[in-house]
Amino acid sequence: MNPLTNSSPEAGAAEIDASAVKLADHIRAQIVNGVFAPGSPLSDKDLAVQFNTSRTPVREALLELRAAGLVIAYPQKGTYVFNPTGDDIREICEARGVIESGALRIAASIDLDRLVIRMHKSVASMSFAVESGDFTRIEALDTEFHETIVDACNNSRLIAAYQRISDQVRVLRHLLPQRKQRVDDALSQHRRILDLLVSERIEDAASEIQDHVLRARKLLDGRQQ
Secondary structure: OOHHHOOOHHHHHHHHHHHHHHHHHHHHHHHHOOOOOOOOEOOHHHHHHHOOOOHHHHHHHHHHHHHOOOEEEEOOOEEEEOOOOHHHHHHHHHHHHHHHHHHHHHHHHHHHHHHHHHHHHHHHHHHHHHHHOOHHHHHHHHHHHHHHHHHOOOOHHHHHHHHHHHHHHHHHHHHOOOOHHHHHHHHHHHHHHHHHHHOOOHHHHHHHHHHHHHHHHHHHHHHHO
């Protein structure tokens, strides 16, 4: 058999797997960016047309996104974008608070100066984005600020635990009100966390992160009422 024309089942499966991974990334981006709104239906037929592919890789992509908690499948009803309930918001925010504050303590004990430098860059970039009113950029930099803290702890298991909720955290962040006062307040808290670290008040910085996440939770809870 000519290897250049090899169409074995194994080769076909590999092509589908690669296509499914790429599709999952595209669909994930549209979910976390709000293009596919929470609670909206996801038809494998429609997605196959949109991405110019067959339904098989689309179904595999949706299975991957189910594992990530971004889509929910209901028997006899179909597949829908994750639409957080009050309990979802509470659990995700509680997990965030525990992981981020714990990661900050570890990261500060490893190399406080390096942590401060990395966080300062994120805060400065977000400040300019807030000035220009670029909410897409603001959301990205908000995400970067928090992920920087977790990444700096150099604990692979803690990082993996955060990654398991990171996509859902992005969905929640996109649901926060796009108001200048809200992002001004968020930026102010980011600066306070940074100032506390510079002053070597690590426990106060960890508490400030918990409070920061709690404020976000209250805004999201208010949205559901």
